[in-house]
Amino acid sequence: MQQNTLDWQQFVDPPREVRPLPILHAGIHAPEDLDAQVARGVGGVVINVGGRGPEYLHSTEEWERLRQVIGWAVERGLRLWLYDECGYPSGNAGSWVLEGHPEYQAEGVEYHEQVCVAGTSLEWELPAGELV
Numbered sequence: 001m002q003q004n005t006l007d008w009q010q011f012v013d014p015p016r017e018v019r020p021l022p023i024l025h026a027g028i029h030a031p032e033d034l035d036a037q038v039a040r041g042v043g044g045v046v047i048n049v050g051g052r053g054p055e056y057l058h059s060t061e062e063w064e065r066l067r068q069v070i071g072w073a074v075e076r077g078l079r080l081w082l083y084d085e086c087g088y089p090s091g092n093a094g095s096w097v098l099e100g101h102p103e104y105q106a107e108g109v110e111y112h113e114q115v116c117v118a119g120t121s122l123e124w125e126l127p128a129g130e131l132v
Contacts, residue, residue, distance in 0.1 A: 019043030021081055030065070031072030044079030045069075057086055057094055 022037060023046040037045060047069060050062045073080050086094035097104055116122050 013041075016043040016077060016079070021046050021079060024048075031068050034069065034072065038076065038078070042078075044073060044081070046081040046083065048083050048085055057084070057096060 019042055021044045022042055034045065047066065049056060049059070049066050056062060070080060084093045110127060112124060114122060114124075
């Protein structure tokens with residue numbers, strides 16, 4: 001049996017791909033303002049175009065700020081998780097994503113967990129649709 005050993009240096013200074021990604025709910029900041037996030041040891045950021053309400057997606061200024069932050073993060077090797085606040089599920093950007101591409105519509109995600117005793121069987125009735 002292989003024994004796991006703790007590499008203390010990796011614990012103190014983990015690689016970026018396993019560092020946390022803070023969510024910046026208040027919208028995009030100027031790239032230089034995000035240097036403080038990196039100084040705290042994050043691996044990237046979770047961001048969206050700033051603003052609220054369906055009209056925020058039409059703000060040229062907010063999209064430019066997002067573009068600058070993305071460039072800033074890419075230059076530093078940071079991870080990005082982009083989301084939107086216009087509709088559920090996040091990612092359809094008030095239907096912009098679906099314009100011309102209705103196949104991108106999220107249909108749903110379902111998760112089930114069941115503890116089983118060894119030697120017993122389990123059957124589940126799956127919902128309609130493609131199982132992925």
